[in-house]
Amino acid sequence: MTTLNIDHVSRWFGNVVAVNDITMTIGPGVTGLLGPNGAGKSTLINMMGGFLAPSTGSVTLDGEPTWRNEQIYKKIGIVPEREAMYDFLTGREFVVANAELHGLGAKAAGRALATVEMEYAQDRKISTYSKGMRQRVKMASALVHDPSLLLLDEPFNGMDPRQRMQLMDLLRRMGDEGRTVLFSSHILEEVEQLAAHIEVIVAGRHAASGDFRRIRRLMTDRPHRYLVRSSDDRALAAALIADPSTSGIEVDLAEGALRIQAVDFGRFTVLLPRVAKDHGIRLLTVSPSDESLESVFSYLVAA
Amino acid sequence: MYDPTVARLTYRALLGRRRALILGALPVLLIVIASVVRLLTGADDQVASDVLGGFALATMVPIIGVIAGTGAIGPEIDDGSVVYLLAKPLKRPTIIFTKLIVAVAVTMAFSAVPTFIAGMILNGNGQQIAVAYTVAALVASIAYAAMFLLLGTVTRHAVVLGLVYALVWEALFGSLVAGARTLSVQQWALAVAHKVTGGDLVTSDVGLPTATVLLVVVTVLATWYAGQKLRSLTLAGVELSFLDSGFTCAPSHWAKGCTARRQRGWRSRNRRAKNGRSPGTSGTTSYWTSTSYGPRRRPSRPPAPACSPPAGATEDPTPSHGAPTSRPRAGSSASGGAGGADGSGPWGAFCSVYSVASNSAYGHSGSVHAASSSRRHVLGEERDDAHQQQNVELPTGQLATGRGVVTPPPSPFRTESCPGRSLRARVLRADRPPGGLAERQGTGLRRVPHRASRGRGRPRARSTRASSTPAPCAVPAGHSD
Numbered sequence: 001m002t003t004l005n006i007d008h009v010s011r012w013f014g015n016v017v018a019v020n021d022i023t024m025t026i027g028p029g030v031t032g033l034l035g036p037n038g039a040g041k042s043t044l045i046n047m048m049g050g051f052l053a054p055s056t057g058s059v060t061l062d063g064e065p066t067w068r069n070e071q072i073y074k075k076i077g078i079v080p081e082r083e084a085m086y087d088f089l090t091g092r093e094f095v096v097a098n099a100e101l102h103g104l105g106a107k108a109a110g111r112a113l114a115t116v117e118m119e120y121a122q123d124r125k126i127s128t129y130s131k132g133m134r135q136r137v138k139m140a141s142a143l144v145h146d147p148s149l150l151l152l153d154e155p156f157n158g159m160d161p162r163q164r165m166q167l168m169d170l171l172r173r174m175g176d177e178g179r180t181v182l183f184s185s186h187i188l189e190e191v192e193q194l195a196a197h198i199e200v201i202v203a204g205r206h207a208a209s210g211d212f213r214r215i216r217r218l219m220t221d222r223p224h225r226y227l228v229r230s231s232d233d234r235a236l237a238a239a240l241i242a243d244p245s246t247s248g249i250e251v252d253l254a255e256g257a258l259r260i261q262a263v264d265f266g267r268f269t270v271l272l273p274r275v276a277k278d279h280g281i282r283l284l285t286v287s288p289s290d291e292s293l294e295s296v297f298s299y300l301v302a303a
Numbered sequence: 304m305y306d307p308t309v310a311r312l313t314y315r316a317l318l319g320r321r322r323a324l325i326l327g328a329l330p331v332l333l334i335v336i337a338s339v340v341r342l343l344t345g346a347d348d349q350v351a352s353d354v355l356g357g358f359a360l361a362t363m364v365p366i367i368g369v370i371a372g373t374g375a376i377g378p379e380i381d382d383g384s385v386v387y388l389l390a391k392p393l394k395r396p397t398i399i400f401t402k403l404i405v406a407v408a409v410t411m412a413f414s415a416v417p418t419f420i421a422g423m424i425l426n427g428n429g430q431q432i433a434v435a436y437t438v439a440a441l442v443a444s445i446a447y448a449a450m451f452l453l454l455g456t457v458t459r460h461a462v463v464l465g466l467v468y469a470l471v472w473e474a475l476f477g478s479l480v481a482g483a484r485t486l487s488v489q490q491w492a493l494a495v496a497h498k499v500t501g502g503d504l505v506t507s508d509v510g511l512p513t514a515t516v517l518l519v520v521v522t523v524l525a526t527w528y529a530g531q532k533l534r535s536l537t538l539a540g541v542e543l544s545f546l547d548s549g550f551t552c553a554p555s556h557w558a559k560g561c562t563a564r565r566q567r568g569w570r571s572r573n574r575r576a577k578n579g580r581s582p583g584t585s586g587t588t589s590y591w592t593s594t595s596y597g598p599r600r601r602p603s604r605p606p607a608p609a610c611s612p613p614a615g616a617t618e619d620p621t622p623s624h625g626a627p628t629s630r631p632r633a634g635s636s637a638s639g640g641a642g643g644a645d646g647s648g649p650w651g652a653f654c655s656v657y658s659v660a661s662n663s664a665y666g667h668s669g670s671v672h673a674a675s676s677s678r679r680h681v682l683g684e685e686r687d688d689a690h691q692q693q694n695v696e697l698p699t700g701q702l703a704t705g706r707g708v709v710t711p712p713p714s715p716f717r718t719e720s721c722p723g724r725s726l727r728a729r730v731l732r733a734d735r736p737p738g739g740l741a742e743r744q745g746t747g748l749r750r751v752p753h754r755a756s757r758g759r760g761r762p763r764a765r766s767t768r769a770s771s772t773p774a775p776c777a778v779p780a781g782h783s784d
């Protein structure tokens with residue numbers, strides 16, 4: 001049982017704050033670190049992994065600082081985001097080398113390769129691997145010493161859906177075994193599928209923390225905006241605004257469209273086609289206009 | 304102190320790639336030269352000494368030292384694969400020491416051995432010349448490898464710096480300035496070689512005691528320091544390149560284009576400045592994500608936070624054409640807080656700049672409003688960025704809105720991240736003119752230059768996504784075409 005403590009940690013580069021006064025505790029199980037690109041996720045993970053000193057605050061692993069302390073790597077397995085590996089080695093050689101650096105042998109390496117199901121390609125050069133295969137070999141190299149804390153920086157980047165599923169299964173299994181697994185992602189669905197606990201980082205700050213269902217609810221319950229074109233915009237607007245699921249409708253004359261703000265997502269999606277049908281209005285376009293991650297985050301942050 | 308696995312990885316990295324070819328080319332060249340000289344001039348001690356001293360020791364050994372010394376660690380740090388070594392319960396000085404051993408061994412193998420062979424070819428080791436230069440090459444290998452390993456650890460320009468030292472300092476200054484020879488690995492090695500052979504053909508400008516002490520000090524110091532540097536080697540993610548561009552965006556800016564601004568690195572801003580366009584006013588939201596930034600690369604000039612409102616930009620509506628004149632102003636407009644242009648000093652940039660939507664959101668004709676929530680206002684205003692702006696200093700915890708200064712409701716964030724400093728906020732005036740782009744331009748106000756929407760009225764709803772949303776926070780107020 002390993003617990004990672006982040007206590008009032010800030011990190012700045014020159015005059016830029018990358019991580020701003022974050023306090024969190026990461027315990028056993030799978031935790032997702034969610035945030036848009038550039039939010040400071042990697043900086044935070046680097047500090048957790050002892051590759052970056054916090055400018056203020058402390059990062060401790062079971063009470064020991066992570067910075068300038070090589071002994072923590074007995075407990076930590078790190079899967080870096082960067083692709084670069086020792087490409088001139090075969091997968092097996094690479095994992096064996098990692099095992100040896102931990103004072104272990106080829107047996108541990110074989111076990112790790114079996115865990116990530118990479119035995120079939122273990123004798124090929126890493127330079128010939130696909131992105132997903134590289135990711136799995138990186139995983140194997142991190143798992144070789146059976147770490148109790150696993151740090152993964154954007155592990156699903158560039159993986160195809162099948163590989164993604166496999167890796168998710170693997171991480172879920174690790175979490176169920178009582179390991180502390182922390183992975184970062186900027187994709188909500190990934191985090192949602194995998195992590196029961198989510199930490200949200202936005203612009204270097206800790207925006208939200210907790211159960212994914214709560215955060216997800218916050219995100220889906222937010223006002224949704226739609227762009228709708230129809231055969232009779234004004235009649236549709238009048239009919240829709242009567243329902244409590246909408247909070248504002250703009251008739252955009254220049255665009256010839258309605259901009260609708262719905263506060264009750266579920267109800268509105270049922271309402272719109274029914275209203276249109278009842279009034280004999282033909283819907284030409286219905287498109288959500290703020291489904292981008294940024295708008296979701298900005299909503300979450302404003303909440 | 305020595306780890307066989309690290310040694311194996313280093314050795315394979317050094318000899319497995321194209322580097323081995325370069326390492327092999329110089330020794331082959333030396334032996335070819337030696338053979339040709341021998342054929343043309345016969346065995347001559349002076350000629351042998353000149354060839355070995357001038358080419359082997361002065362040129363080949365340092366170059367091989369540079370390749371082996373920096374190549375033992377530099378590429379790994381540059382591409383980030385050194386993480387796999389560092390994330391192990393292994394003392395960092397052990398890694399350096401092991402890599403030093405490998406670098407020394409490779410340098411010796413590729414420099415001392417060919418030197419000996421060339422010496423034998425040139426004059427059959429007459430007057431111990433071959434042995435003397437071989438000893439010199441062995442001694443120099445150790446010092447060069449240690450020095451260049453340190454260079455490889457501390458800078459990504461290690462190869463260039465190493466060659467500058469070897470070829471400019473030792474060869475050029477060494478031949479012009481006598482004092483420079485005292486600080487030359489080549490001369491120290493020659494002093495040792497002179498002692499070993501005792502001949503007159505191999506001489507050095509440095510005495511043996513000085514040479515020995517300097518050799519030992521340089522080697523030990525360089526190795527120790529490289530170990531210390533590796534202990535505190537920091538790896539920053541790729542996003543550092545974004546962060547380096549100097550942004551601190553308020554979370555409320557996320558949907559308003561700070562995304563695009565953030566991802567535009569300092570390099571693109573410089574490029575645009577060179578092209579004669581003001582960085583602050585360029586509204587093309589080209590995404591570019593640099594992933595090639597190494598862990599240690601920093602911008603040469605600290606760029607400025609583009610989200611800060613411009614200091615004094617309101618008085619200067621001059622369009623900026625031509626880099627030289629526009630650059631200083633452009634710099635300040637894009638950057639208010641970087642160097643304390645607004646008087647807030649370095650801490651000023653830490654403060655996120657909050658832009659608060661005016662409460663006249665959705666002020667367009669034909670709007671149908673239901674009961675308004677404050678959240679709807681915020682969202683409703685996200686898209687609209689043609690506001691007049693002005694800078695105000697507000698007390699901590701207060702935000703400016705079109706209706707005046709308010710204290711915001713509690714949020715997960717502290718709105719003030721800089722103790723003791725006031726929050727810089729931007730007021731968006733409520734009395735902006737209604738209507739579309741053309742009307743706004745007619746009043747001298749300026750929408751953020753925005754290719755997608757220019758001349759087409761309101762941007763379409765889909766274009767409000769970050770990919771094409773202009774960055775309102777970066778646009779100097781009152782700045783017009």
